[in-house]
């Protein structure tokens with residue numbers, strides 16, 4: 034066994050169907066009395082429901098979260114928290130809303146209670162992102178890690194098929210890269226493998242029946258494991274490519290992850306044989322890259338970058354941006370290799 038370092042990130046997790054009912058008790062446990070409730074405009078009803086459960090502890094609502102946390106949105110939410118004299122925030126929604134909570138915490142240190150309703154995993158990480166002048170900057174800061182996370186699968190029953198599948202594949206991507214991370218460790222690898230197994234089993238059941246509460250619970254549990262994986266170890270080629278495609282070409286986050294993942298796994302397959310063996314095992318015995326592709330196909334998720342608005346003439350530029358700065362990857366990153374990978378992802382070819 035190789036030497037390792039394992040950082041345990043400290044947050045409290047309350048998991049279960051109906052866990053949303055424990056919001057007020059969890060806020061009391063943190064000693065908070067005036068919370069700003071955050072959501073996207075589309076989830077304002079849920080934010081109002083959170084405020085109702087908070088009762089007198091609800092200081093106000095800010096239902097204006099946007100994808101990739103534009104700096105203007107972050108500044109307006111920070112100003113609202115200051116105006117109210119809030120001593121904490123509740124972020125209820127997907128990665129965009131939780132990202133807005135992190136932007137508030139980054140500046141003020143206010144504690145965040147996160148109630149995730151997608152499988153993106155941001156709630157378990159100290160990673161924040163802010164978009165300014167068209168460029169998204171990410172960083173790590175322990176302040177932004179939510180103090181308490183409430184996972185309630187009942188809140189995910191309304192997540193439509195077109196978000197559920199890609200969001201679940203986004204979570205699987207965190208687990209895949211955790212297994213071959215430069216600072217991988219045996220404890221985290223157990224969680225990452227279990228995350229893939231749980232999501233690979235539950236996502237097809239969700240695609241068949243969006244209201245399958247048992248499958249929704251399994252997927253949310255897998256998403257939690259995936260979020261821990263993302264927060265605890267460094268990511269590699271796959272996340273770098275998706276960051277490039279999302280940031281520079283404005284592609285949707287979870288769909289981009291879904292499409293690129295099988296090709297990133299194929300690229301790394303010979304350089305990370307033990308990780309691939311574990312991924313394959315978690316997928317039920319299929320070879321890792323084709324198994325990931327087949328899973329995405331089985332749940333009706335997009336398979337080709339050309340389906341989500343990427344233009345063929347941008348392939349060279351994407352390969353150039355993604356290979357401009359060196360970063361860790363099990364297999365050395367070459368411009369030609371990445372150009373071929375992106376071409377496969379553009380056309381949606383099945384690996385192998």
Ligand code: NAD
Pocket residue numbers: 073074075076099100101102126127128129130132150151152153154155156158159160161162188189190191192193196200263286287
């Ligand atoms: P999202 O938060 O943008 O949500 C997508 C849409 O789905 C939104 O309109 C939202 O209101 C809606 N939605 C969410 N839950 C729903 C539900 N249960 N029912 C109905 N509609 C629902 O998407 P996401 O994929 O969760 O998050 C993506 C963002 O999170 C990206 O900006 C990404 O960079 C970031 N992210 C950050 C981290 C991190 O560690 N910092 C990790 C993962 C993702």
